[in-house]
Amino acid sequence: MGNENYIYDCIITGAGPAGLGAAIYTSRDRLDTLVLEKFMPGGQIINTDRIENYPGIPQIDGVGLIMQMQKQAQQFGADIQNGKEVTGLKKLENGNIQVECDNEIYTARSVILSPGSSYRKLGVGGEEKFRNAGAGVSYCGTCDAPFFKGKKVICVGGGNTAVEETLHLTKFAAEVIMVHRREEFRATKVLVEELMSKVNEPGSNLKLELDSVVASIDGKDKVESATVKNVKTGQEKELSTDGVFVFIGMVPNTGFLDSFVGLTDNGFIKADCAYLRTQVPGVFAAGDCRVGAAMQLATAVGDGVVAAMMLKQYFRDPQWWNEPVSDAMQPQGW
């Protein structure tokens, strides 16, 4: 049971790249820092076995990178506790914040929310099995497209991200098949035009399978084929492929926040883009959980460091929380 009379300088909820980036800074600044992580450190990056776009590190796997960040934070004094699921938060009258964690209650002068987000899953056979270790199921074209140079891939989805990422994959893969459950795309007009123009190129490496879903993903040690089912005719066919990219949305892990801070309709935390302040004084949001996040490893880390830097500004002057963002940082102010 946590001692609720003890007051941490900062509690960080979630030990992914944003949370650990923040913890390295707060603990190095000698702020008493507690990191509460639901499972084990890492967030969704631990599902990635080959990262080559984190500036400064030529190649590393997600687990290795996270272990290193964790060690750095711990060396500076951060207390990282695993298996601690935050179930609720409360702003106290004295300005401190109470963090409920199962049956324990912790108290802090400030909180950095960094619960991350998860890719929405297809929920079909083979998806989990081939998720890890570059076996062939991916949720991020920007991250993994270069690993499919000259190969065959299937993309699933029909929104902006799906169209963008599919077009991106056509620059790498030898053959791309885009599977979409409807005939119409949700993506904006300009993107759909670009997609169709690519499909209609002579000898195009991009084909569409509309009114269709992926029913299963198959293979021995890695993806070898996928079964695609037409939802109108019910007909199924097996397509040989090296990878399946799933682009059907992100789900921020913000359910536990309930109405503690403001959320968008999609569940992302409302936070000002300049300083990452939420609607509750002393509570910052960092990483994929916040609205407008660029959803990359380096940008999540950057967010964590920004929150850790601004937290000191809040300690110095709590009134700062209500100061508007400078006009110089807002197009409408220019």
Added chain:
Amino acid sequence: MGNENYIYDCIITGAGPAGLGAAIYTSRDRLDTLVLEKFMPGGQIINTDRIENYPGIPQIDGVGLIMQMQKQAQQFGADIQNGKEVTGLKKLENGNIQVECDNEIYTARSVILSPGSSYRKLGVGGEEKFRNAGAGVSYCGTCDAPFFKGKKVICVGGGNTAVEETLHLTKFAAEVIMVHRREEFRATKVLVEELMSKVNEPGSNLKLELDSVVASIDGKDKVESATVKNVKTGQEKELSTDGVFVFIGMVPNTGFLDSFVGLTDNGFIKADCAYLRTQVPGVFAAGDCRVGAAMQLATAVGDGVVAAMMLKQYFRDPQWWNEPVSDAMQPQGW
């Protein structure tokens, strides 16, 4: 002479952490990327011989980190040219951007401005000599305070950053002397109160030398003492010290931009905090050069990656440039 008829996808001005972070992303996305660097890659981080707060890398020197980032960008195809000083930019009627570089002209569909900023110097004897290799002169307390645990330091300045960083140093150093040229501080009231309360603590490790300047920094292989001169009496005294921290401001390297993009009174580039768009469509700002930057290695890298991600959005839909930032990212919109 550059072939001005050749059109790059992206020109990046400045190969510091922000510029190289951006280049890794744009070139990995198969965008034809040219990086123009005035001197050699690195920016001010190459003056740092010990970095321990870049998440994911336990310890590295500035040169080593930058070389690694440069190699990553080059492996993905970025063309990094050193000794190329950008002297002017021009937006063409067809939407492209011309970049003048001495007698050469390059053209691109987009530009990421990442020229960085420099610490304002005292301009006294010994400052340059002891600048490198942890010899004792520093311009960043957040970065270097932990290296002065139990040691004696002198801090110079009287603004917000000077007071904050000096207070920060008192948590590490055994003795801190703050030298300020006037009797009054420019820093905000709450900070000055905190400073004075620290000075007045019994047995405080913080002393003030007001109406005083550092006239020289001395030592053999590293800083051993500094001469402090009272500007009212003209009296000089030599104080023994292990380090001199200079907190007299930052100067963004934006002189070459003239009136191309909007700048603040202090010369920082006006850029919206959500997407780093400047006033000129297709021209982003990333890193220490922009208003509101957190001035840390990881935040500069994060900026570069954000700009590289948003650039694709601009290519898809140039009208996006004029879209306002979502209310969910602005406190006044909540």
